Amino acid sequence: MRVEMLEDLLLPGPNLMVRQLTTVDGNLVVDAAGCGPPGSCPRCTHPATRVHSRYRRQISELPVGGRGLIVRLHVRRFICDQIQCPRRTFVEQVAGLTESRRRSSPAVRSAMRAVAMELGGRPGQRLCAKLRLPGRRTALMSRLVAPPVPAQAPRILGIDEFAFRKGRTYGTVLVDVETSRPVDVLPHHETCSIAAWLQEHTGAEIVCRDRLMAFTKAIRQAAPGALEVADRRQLLQNLSTAVEKTCRRHRACLRRYATTEAGPPSAAPATPLLDRVRQRHRDVNELTATRHATHEAGPPGMPPCVIGTVGLTTSSPRHATGAQVYSTRSPTTCSTASGPVVRVPCSSTASCLRSATPVATTP
Template sequence: MFPAVASKTVEDVLFPGIAVRVERVSDASGALVVEAVSTGRPGRCPGCRKQARRVHSSYQRSLDERPLGLRRVVVRLWVRRYFCDRKWCSRRTFVEQVPGLTERHRRSSTGLTGWLRSIAVELGGRPAARLCRRLRLAAGRTRLLRLLTAPPVQGRAPRVLGVDEFAFRKGCTYGTVLVDVEAGRVVNVLPDRTSKTFAAWLKAHPGAEII
């Protein structure tokens, strides 16, 4: 006999391991609209990190999600606003974030933001925007470039340091990317490509043996 195979729910397919409950899936203007409700534990205040106990209200936020095939996916998610009960905290209320799905002030899911950031890292601005149009992803050149944030800076330079220039805007503005060659990761991004800026960084971050 064949072993029993557990049937998957909509949550398992669209939001694996994420604390949401799907209420409805519909087709609207060529996009799949997923209506969902956050089901996670009460969030922590971003100001004082105290876990909330009282719900202030709830509201629906709209998120672009990664497409299914060539179908755009929009998530309409009900989230809760909580009171912060610590008197000394500057925040009176705050909105919960759903780990793995939402980030503060973003209108795209965590997964989609990761996709867009990876595309921007590999292709830059305009080429990345052209690929996004082909993939039915709503992301222009400016939005993609804003996702490129400098990584945390180490106190010392790596032993083998790779140095290369790149264009923030081709023909106008250039920067310098510094790479740990042995680890295969970026360690810093400098705002221009001048030797003076690079020399100042080396002075502040000793340790490079091979450049």
Template sequence: MTIKTSEDVLFPGISVQVGSVEETSGELVVEAVAIGRPGRCPDCRSSARRVHSSYHRRLAERPLGPRRIVVRLKVRRFFCDRKSCQRRTSAEQVAGFTERHRRISVGLKERLQAVAVELGGRPGARLCRKVQMKAGRTLLLGLLQAPPVPTRAPRVLGVDDFALRRRTRYATVLVDVEASRVVDVLPGRTTEALADWLTQHPGAEVICRDRASAYSKAIRQAAPHALEVADRWQCAMRRLVVSPAQPGGIRREVPGSDGSPDPETVKGNTACQKSDGRAQVSETVRRGTRVIRRKLDCLNSNPQKIEGRIHRKDT
């Protein structure tokens, strides 16, 4: 692309004509005029033809080197001639440069959105001051938008709850396990919310879930053919895979004679599973307590016999 005018440097590919450029107190103030075709009414989408008036908008643009850029853009206001439309006038918008009710350009908004996604509010505002972009934490957080939700659920879907306010408000997060990204966030952790989402977004083949009964019921209702994989931590450090082909059938990994996991099929209801998990956790805690007690007994005895006693007991 050949650079011939100042518009090619400041506003490439945008229907804007630069009038003058002035430097005041470390800022570049650019006087510009919108020269594009008349737009459409934002309500009825009819083409505008008659000019009502014109006015200046003050927009912040991406910095140029160590200087901030402020654009005083002259735009037109058009009549809406459709009688059925309640709107009488509408302001001109420059494609790729301006948006309604915003005092920053589209290019600067995209750059600030990237900062907000990576750093958040206050850290992002500190970085913006360093790189000559004027933005506070409120503006950065306001630019954050929810990512688009795909029409189909991922093949391996993760379901878990988290606290918006501990012991008061909870929500459900849905994660694409294979891509390691968040798919959606549901209000609450009820059966109805998850069941509705799974109905509207089919395609999940494997669902890794929290062991809450609400999630299990929702999956049975909306995705009965999906393979349910229970969370390893929730299962007291043992993996349970619930198969829809065998109702009540649970595959559990237990150490074999050679120390490697040996799959064992166990039948039981939810209450028995929970009791088994609690018993295993309690046994692990008791075993660890006995080991610690033996170490303390060694420290309280003759120091010359500590190393030999620890070695014998560990063996």
């Protein structure tokens, strides 16, 4: 078909006549009508000769230039003249555009099926809104249909279980190992259902199965000539289980060998970070020892009675150097060899002890 107009490029086909192109709400609307010969009855395949009525259908097509494409198609309803045919009327169909009881073209449904396969429901709906495709969540999920199951099982068949709901409901998946594509899904992982499937689909020469005993019984019942093998994961799991059992059985021997053969613990290698940590640890210990010694001995020249009644304040780092900073609430006096010593509260939060001149006492 030679392309002469834009309508021929958008809607190719000899059985369609485009009447008008308009833009409505950002969508491109094409007003067209079917102009082909009368079709045949889909029930009896007899060609029609009379027109019953006409009506308009609205078909969604793939977007063009970032705009949605809607085809308002005027179609004819024909009469089936065959008396034996139970169907009295039928509607003409435009090849590549319309199908019975469909509001979208085959190309749109194929795109929706691809989006549903990759993204699913709500994510696919958001992508369809950006691509200007008529795809809602339920419409996308309805496009997902089960693929046809081959009549014959693959040469290398893989059988494994999976969980519909972990701990409660399990099913069985059958995979073609050579192509890495799923073949069928069974709602149970019981021996009877797997054996029935293997009897209906013969041809499996090698069966790569799980460790479940139901799979072994089903293969022996339905395919006794097939070779049973385990995949890499099952082999590694069997090996780890056997090693764990052996180690648990000889735990006493391993512990005795470890205590007799073990040498002195090796020292950690010297690193700059380790040297800094050790030096800081020594500095902290020395500082702590100096503070405790100052707290116990008190400042030089302080009488023991004052040391017992005056507590050193630990809120200042000067105490570690022997600073004469103390905590007090009221001035008190005590007798020493050189005379009375008066403890006077300071204006700051800490208190200092000062030596006063001998106080003259009245006889």
